Amino acid sequence: PAAVASRLVGHLTDKGFAQCWEGVEIESVHNQDGGFVLSTSDGRTVSARRVLNATGPWLLNAPAGGFAKAEGVRIKKIVALHATHRALPNDPVLCFLDDDAFILPIHQRQEWLFSFTSQEWDVPPETTRLRITGDDRDLALSILNRYCPSIVPLCHGGRVFCDAYSRDRVPLVAQVPGMPNYVIAGACSGSGYRLAPG
Numbered sequence: 001p002a003a004v005a006s007r008l009v010g011h012l013t014d015k016g017f018a019q020c021w022e023g024v025e026i027e028s029v030h031n032q033d034g035g036f037v038l039s040t041s042d043g044r045t046v047s048a049r050r051v052l053n054a055t056g057p058w059l060l061n062a063p064a065g066g067f068a069k070a071e072g073v074r075i076k077k078i079v080a081l082h083a084t085h086r087a088l089p090n091d092p093v094l095c096f097l098d099d100d101a102f103i104l105p106i107h108q109r110q111e112w113l114f115s116f117t118s119q120e121w122d123v124p125p126e127t128t129r130l131r132i133t134g135d136d137r138d139l140a141l142s143i144l145n146r147y148c149p150s151i152v153p154l155c156h157g158g159r160v161f162c163d164a165y166s167r168d169r170v171p172l173v174a175q176v177p178g179m180p181n182y183v184i185a186g187a188c189s190g191s192g193y194r195l196a197p198g
Contacts, residue, residue, distance in 0.1 A: 029053075029063040031179060050181040057125035059164045059186040064176045071174070072167040073187045077120040079136045081158040083112040083151050099143045103151070114155065116140050123162050130160045165189040 012018040025041040029051055038046040055062045057075050062068075087105035091112075094103040101116040118136060123129075137155075144152050166172050166187035176182045186192070 026053075026063060029179075029182065036182065050183075052183050052185060054185045056186060056188075056192055057162045057164050059184065061125070064179070064182065064184050067174075067176050068164070068172065068184055068186070071172055071187075073164050073172060074121055075123055075125060075162050076165050076190075077118040077123045077130065077160065077162050078115075078190055079118045079132055079140070079158065079160045080113050080115040081132070081137070081140050081155040082109075083114060083154040084156060085112045085151065085154050086110055087112055094148070096143065096147055099146075101143050103148065112151070112154075113159075114140060114144060114151070116143055125162050127161070130162060132158050132160050136160075163188065163190050163192060 009018075009020045013020055021040075024044075026038050027041055028039045030037050030039075032047075035047060035049045036051050038048060038051070040046065053059070053062055053064055059065060059068045059073055060075060083103075087107045087110055089107050091105035091107070093105070096102065099116065101114070104113045104115065106113055116139060118139075141152050141155065144155070164187040166189060169189040171185065171189070171191075172187040173183065173185045176184060
């Protein structure tokens with residue numbers, strides 16, 4: 001994901017279509033003279049004719065978060081374990097559809113990633129508060145024991161974060177009521193990375 005995001009940002013900034021201000025948060029958005037004034041966390045303001053709010057799991061915390069919440073958006077934990085197993089370039093992805101889980105070989109890291117579905121909802125999008133718990137690990141290993149028990153002893157670490165989910169798992173793309181030209185786009189339900197390039 002980081003490589004794709006970097007390439008997309010690089011493409012837009014190299015062509016002069018955009019600027020990227022990393023680490024700067026938009027704290028508020030106000031209508032002004034047929035457009036908007038965006039106030040940033042570092043004290044600056046930005047004027048814009050149109051606003052697209054695509055903040056992923058921070059959708060509920062961002063300006064217009066109340067609208068997203070009213071539309072049924074919730075934040076769900078996403079967890080994967082890492083298996084120390086040499087990944088070859090042609091290794092297949094293994095999907096376990098009944099359990100909404102998959103094993104993804106990551107050749108660059110020389111490991112396999114085992115992604116499974118957590119049912120922990122309404123979590124904060126804060127890396128300091130999200131951890132792989134014993135319940136997460138037990139659930140993951142119970143699934144692996146059914147399909148690939150030889151991988152179980154290879155699982156030592158992993159990754160965890162969260163994403164915004166809509167009620168029906170269809171991304172939410174909508175104009176914020178009363179704010180023409182202010183659109184929120186998100187709640188990709190765990191597929192934001194796959195959908196973002198499109």
